Amino acid sequence: MLKLTCPNCGVTGEETEFHPGGEAHLKRFGPGSSDDEFRDYLFQRVNPRGVHFERWRHQYGCGKWFHAARCTQTLEVFGTYTAQTSEIPQNIIDAIKSRRPDWEPEA
Ligand SMILES: [Zn+2]
Numbered sequence: 001m002l003k004l005t006c007p008n009c010g011v012t013g014e015e016t017e018f019h020p021g022g023e024a025h026l027k028r029f030g031p032g033s034s035d036d037e038f039r040d041y042l043f044q045r046v047n048p049r050g051v052h053f054e055r056w057r058h059q060y061g062c063g064k065w066f067h068a069a070r071c072t073q074t075l076e077v078f079g080t081y082t083a084q085t086s087e088i089p090q091n092i093i094d095a096i097k098s099r100r101p102d103w104e105p106e107a
Contacts, residue, residue, distance in 0.1 A: 001014050001015065001075075002014070002015040002070070002075045002077070003015070003077065004017075004018055004056060004068055004077060004080060005077075005080055006018075006058040006061055006062060006064070006066060006080065007066050007080045007081050007082050008058065008062050008064040008066060008082060009058065009061055009062040009064070011058070011061050011062075013058075013060075013061065017058070017059065017060045017061060018056045018057060018058055018059055018060075018061075019056065019057045019059040020054060020055070020056055021054070021055030021056060021057055021065060022045065022054065022055055023045050023046060023052075023053065023054060023055070024053040024054050024055045024067045024068075025053055025067075025086070025088070026041065027041070028041060029041040048072060049072060049073055050071055050072060050073060050100070050103070051069065051070075051071055051072075051078070051096055051100060051103050052069070052070060052071070052072050053067060053068070053069050053088065054067065054068050054069075054070065055067060055068075055083065056068050056080075064082075064083070065083035066080050066081065066082055066083050067080065067081050067082070067083055067085060068080045069088070069092050069095075069096060071100075076099065078092055078095040078096045078099065079091065079092040079095050088105060093105060
């Protein structure tokens with residue numbers, strides 16, 4: 001069972017208390033963008049086997065969105081941080097690298 005800690009209210013719960021919101025840190029494209037950029041924004045998602053950054057909502061708690069870094073193979077959670085954080089926090093990167101020394105953040 002995947003357990004997450006909401007960084008907004010501090011509650012730790014099983015994944016059924018939360019609602020997944022897809023990939024985190026998407027670069028949004030809107031009016032003025034090319035068709036390819038807009039298509040990629042709408043439909044192209046990474047589906048890694050390993051470290052992944054995701055959006056989650058604390059559906060049966062505070063109701064707020066946050067980001068989680070976790071491993072898709074082992075369900076290990078490296079950390080969570082607020083949805084207002086546009087860059088991956090250094091403490092999250094450090095937590096991942098301590099467990100996955102070969103992992104590199106994408107540019
Ligand atoms: Zn919460």
